[in-house]
Amino acid sequence: MIKIMVFGAKSYDIESFDLKLQNYSDVQMNYIESELDQYTAYLAKGYDAVCVFVNCNLNREIIEILKKLEIKLILLRCAGFNNVDIRACQENDITVMRVPSYSPEAVAEMAMSLALSVNRRIHKAYIKVRENNFSLVSLTGVNFYKKVAGIIGTGKIGQAMARICQGFGMEVIAFDKYPSNSLPFVKYVTLEELLKQSDLISLHCPLNDETYHLINEKTISIMKDGVILVNTSRGGLIKTEDLIKGIRDKKFFGVALDVYEEEGDYVFENLEDDILEHSTAARLLSFPNVIVTSHQGFLTKEALEAISLTTIENAISFFNNKPIIENIVNQ
Numbered sequence: 001m002i003k004i005m006v007f008g009a010k011s012y013d014i015e016s017f018d019l020k021l022q023n024y025s026d027v028q029m030n031y032i033e034s035e036l037d038q039y040t041a042y043l044a045k046g047y048d049a050v051c052v053f054v055n056c057n058l059n060r061e062i063i064e065i066l067k068k069l070e071i072k073l074i075l076l077r078c079a080g081f082n083n084v085d086i087r088a089c090q091e092n093d094i095t096v097m098r099v100p101s102y103s104p105e106a107v108a109e110m111a112m113s114l115a116l117s118v119n120r121r122i123h124k125a126y127i128k129v130r131e132n133n134f135s136l137v138s139l140t141g142v143n144f145y146k147k148v149a150g151i152i153g154t155g156k157i158g159q160a161m162a163r164i165c166q167g168f169g170m171e172v173i174a175f176d177k178y179p180s181n182s183l184p185f186v187k188y189v190t191l192e193e194l195l196k197q198s199d200l201i202s203l204h205c206p207l208n209d210e211t212y213h214l215i216n217e218k219t220i221s222i223m224k225d226g227v228i229l230v231n232t233s234r235g236g237l238i239k240t241e242d243l244i245k246g247i248r249d250k251k252f253f254g255v256a257l258d259v260y261e262e263e264g265d266y267v268f269e270n271l272e273d274d275i276l277e278h279s280t281a282a283r284l285l286s287f288p289n290v291i292v293t294s295h296q297g298f299l300t301k302e303a304l305e306a307i308s309l310t311t312i313e314n315a316i317s318f319f320n321n322k323p324i325i326e327n328i329v330n331q
């Protein structure tokens, strides 16, 4: 029996894992709502593997505790692994496996939902009508049809977003270090050209040393006035202070963020009765042309199913000494 302790487990994770586990008699998963940290790590004693999500900060201290508990495998139920100290895992002989692709369309559809919502001020319209305010003042949007969509990062999600934008009758341009040849309708340009020409900019590149704060005062200044900016990738791609300055300077028609710096403190939690201690999220939420969601790009039924299946298969393949090589992060 393979025993896995699932940390940070929410009701939707448990439902989807339990459904899949009906088909596996040799895997046992136990769930705990708390995140994996230096205190909760000890709860993994007696397990073979731990399973965590994107918001878990897997630092060296936690990894060394896991090593002492003889944990062999960390199962990331997400694609990104910028939250894991990979070197510490290597040094402690702990393998990290991920779900490289579960549903690019889920995230791309969320990116377009955010773009449309902020453009047509759906977030305001919804509240207004509930208050019997049927006035249309301040709800004017722009057509996407015939406008320019700029996609930064044309991997799996960026490609899905490019296709959606094409479906809207937009001209699609893109910037990627490694352009794809599977998007014949997309024109690749430099980052500067993309920033200059785009009416809608959607970020789909990973967060790394090169892309950290890719959107900053300088790059914002190159953008068209009245641009719509959408980030469903990683918060660190945008320097929030500079973004807030740009919003104050009325550079943007709209900004929609599924991810943002500092989200780690709040994301996936219900803080209804709390006063937010840090000001970034609160400041972003104070602007009428900004929508913030809580890292829900992945959250569709299909994506959850794919995440559960791949995570279970990752564990089985690893403990049967036939690991799915392409899902290993620290080869």
Ligand code: NAI
Pocket (backbone or CB within 6 Å): 079, 080, 100, 101, 104, 107, 152, 153, 154, 155, 156, 157, 158, 175, 176, 177, 178, 204, 205, 206, 207, 210, 211, 232, 233, 234, 258, 259, 295, 296, 297, 298, 299
């Ligand atoms: P992918 O690996 O298929 O594509 C990333 C693309 O970015 C590649 O084409 C790569 O060449 C390009 N790239 C890398 N460095 C670059 C640079 N310096 N400049 C421009 N392009 C660069 O990744 P995928 O699956 O499309 O995911 C993209 C991102 O979406 C992930 O890194 C993750 O951060 C985020 N994501 C967000 C989710 C959410 O719930 N909001 C869920 C899943 C992923």
